[in-house]
Amino acid sequence: MLTPSYLIQQFINALNMGSIYALVAIGLTVVYGILRLINFAHGDMMTVGAYLALAVLSSLALPAWTALLIPVFVVAALGVLIERLAYRPLRGAPEVAMLITSLAVSSLIENGATMTLTAQPRPVRLPAELVQRVDALGINFAVMDGVIVALAVALMIALSLFVRRTTIGIAMRACSENVRVTQLMGIDVNRVIAVAFAISAGLAAVAGVLWSGKFGIVDPFMGFVPGLKAFVAAVIGGIGNIPGAMLGGYLLGFAEVFFVAFMPPEVSGYRDAFVFVLLLVVLLVRPSGLLGTREVNRA
């Protein structure tokens, strides 16, 4: 069973899942870093992105590549809008208040989609060149899988450059250190937060499009599970920390795939429990996640 090709195949599988988890986790962590908000509606941004991609792909009037771009911009705008309506009025309120509004937003999106679009899962058909399979030496993957990893890595690099090199990116990092001091420095915090939400939702949209493209399906609840897993990934890496979220995402992807790959079925049913035990162990050794810094009196 443990042939090299089997190992490589599972490695590729894990890399794929990890890339998507990482994208979702980064979006979650960017917002968390500034607002200390665990955004339970984050996964639903994936869902919206995926439905938009489906609409673009089935419209035929638009070229296929816009199925990635349009969702990103629309969902980023939606993220900013939600921030304005559901989170900004709560600035300065107890953190749990925003957690509840994010649950409410999530319920709005899921039930709204169920009411208007029905809960029937809908198929997503990608252009043929993306579905093509590469099969060599017993290793098999689709072009789409390569696109997922490449796009995820590219976006992560772009984001790292953005937060290091641009003014607004630096302001974002400053905000996640200390919002009040940043404000005193003359930074428009509202603008920084809006940008953070746009980035966060945009990344979720990308993840949603990739997810629905890879698996060929969208339904109103598709974002729930990956959203929750991304939360776990972000926490493993140290929530609020962008490289941490990437690391956490890949770790989660590898843990999940390898557990199923190398454990007998009697044990592999415990996969989700294993993931959380792993999380607990990580947290007990490093209470602020792998790359997180110790927070003083903030949570």
Add this chain to the structure above:
Amino acid sequence: MKRLLPVLWIVGVMGLAALAQSALNDYYQRVLAVIAINIMLAVSLNLTNGFSGDFSLGHAAFMAIGAYTSAILTLPARTKAIVLPDLPPWLGQVELPFLIAILIGCALAGLVAFLVGLPVLRLRGHYLSVATLGLMVIVQVVALNWQPITRGARGISGLPPLTTLLWAYGLMLVTVMVIWRIVHSSLGRAMMAVREDELAAACRGVRVFRTRLFAFVTGALFASAAGALWAHLITAITPSSFSFLLTFNVVAMVVIGGAGSVSGSVIGAVLMTLLPELLRRVETALAIGGQPLYGLSQIVIAVLMLLVMIFRPQGLMGRHELIQVLAGLSGARNKPSSAPAELAGEAQRVA
């Protein structure tokens, strides 16, 4: 007189419950029982999430432990021989009264909370939240895989419908009274001190870890009892019964009612149980073109949650108790407690 007051209230509430049990039909009794169970869940979760400041997302785990324990212990031995043939013989034979089954469930849940709390409560903030969420997932996964005891995905059904209004409101009263007493004892003040400033509390001699562990374990005990009541109301439990959605619902009750207010949790639980029930009847009746607007009730509730949080971010009751508010309304006296409470709220505003 003050000593006598609780007794009077017990008699009053139980009398009402007995009256409701004899006068109302099964549907209203069910809704009332669900309200009592949700009050137990919300009030007990509030102990950690509102008073000691540890935001737990694992309440459904303790509910599940209570539900499964009491289900297995109360199921008639004859039924168990058929549905759970692989139980250890001693467990297959045993057939306990409801109260004892509930108490054993509480003990188990308390033990689990203690063992899990020892490592997990070293964490803070959202790290603690995700760790408790993990506890919930682990319990769910164990229930799904531990076939001989839990029947896995098939769940345990055909439970005797033991949850009457008297049981539900009796246990609810116990929960609320015990937690009310805890919150208003030195232990409760220690919890709030820990919530506000751990370091300061420690300096004043509060044993921080012990206090937090106490809150966590106590919350688990009552959640387990609520789980047992729920199991014997619904009469069929599966691992998926104790899900994220259930946890989130209880968290929403606590926050909407006001984390840090016992009466707030009660109000939150009542609202979040009754509203969906009433709205569902509206959505069934409101039909556009013959098609009821299924999903409308969830959407209305989500919008209401948003509005409550926007206009009262501290929850309906904030950190006050209904008694204080009523006293304030009557203008009898100024509450000396409100100023520090607001200060405390201010202190929490970091960002």
Add this chain to the structure above:
Amino acid sequence: MFQARSRLPVLPVIALTLALVVSACAAPPPAAQPAQQPAAPAAETIKIGALYGVTGGMSSIDAPGMNGMKLAAKQINAAGGVLGKQIELIAIDGKTDQTATTNAASEMINVHKVVAIGGLNDSTFALAAGPIAQKAGIPFVTAGATLPTLPEQIGDYFFMAPFGDDAQAYAIADYAIDDLGAKTAYMLVDQAYDFTTALAKFFKERFTGRGGTIVLEDIYKSGDTDFSAQIAKVKALDPQPDVLFISAVPSEAGLTTKQFREAGLTAPIISGDGFDTTLIAEVAGENADDVYYSTHAGLDNPDPKVQNFVKAYTEEYGRPPENAFAALGYDTLNLIADAIKRAGSTDPKAIRDALAATQGFNAVTGQISYASGQRKPDKSITIIKVQDGKYSFVKEIKP
């Protein structure tokens, strides 16, 4: 706030809310009640409950079921109703939540006074709602929950409109052995559902009982979307299994088929009625090849009963039936209406007795007859094949 807190107990609060609640409940909500009977028809109506999880996780199979039941009610009423009365469907959403579902069942019985209830496609919810109807002496017909032991577990007022999982699992196991010549099988089982685990258990029982071998048994959990780890395990098998048995619910049927085929696994995929969804062809596309499943009815079955249903459903909802659960919902209400007609009364006990005596009721999903003392029909089972993204009727197996 640490001192000077009032020592008064919280009890007044509870007593107050409790009093409010009791008074609110004792007087039925005025808004909902009158609206329940639109334009109060002259003759009294026959109230029948339709209970489904129209929203939430079960929505994709329960919503079509609800539509099927409504379509049947509309047709019956257009044809003059039953016993000269119109049927009034009390259709309530159980929200895929056990508490809401049991509350809804109780509301139907105690508030709306229904004479029978139909619906629910998952045994988790049927096992919670069924006993309420049983206790109240109201017949309950499950439209799509296929756990074969349901009627015994719940009681003599509980009926199944579909066949049991045992029957459909045996049928597909027999088909794999007899028609596909399978000697070895791989099993992938969703461990999150009662239905999927039961189906797998019965399949394994039959397949190994007839001399077949299970070479590998693997699991996943509903909600998983990525099966690459499991697939890599199958690919590492040598020799490859003759058939791939996948015990899944509709939302994962398309996903698994697509991923297994794309990974280059070519053995026939077999399953039960969880695979009865257009998603297999839609999601897997041209990869939806060599898939066989046992189910309730083939929608391309030329039987006029089936074709009339497909046509009526398409006209009513603007799309063909999403899956077999639409037909089962349709059959469920017709079955109840037929029993009321034969009973000549709307007394729940009489309806129950008439239901139990059902013989040769001609439903879209096959003939329903309850053998004496049985409340699970011995229906015929249809085998469907998916080839080149097309679904075709293969054969009908009588148990």
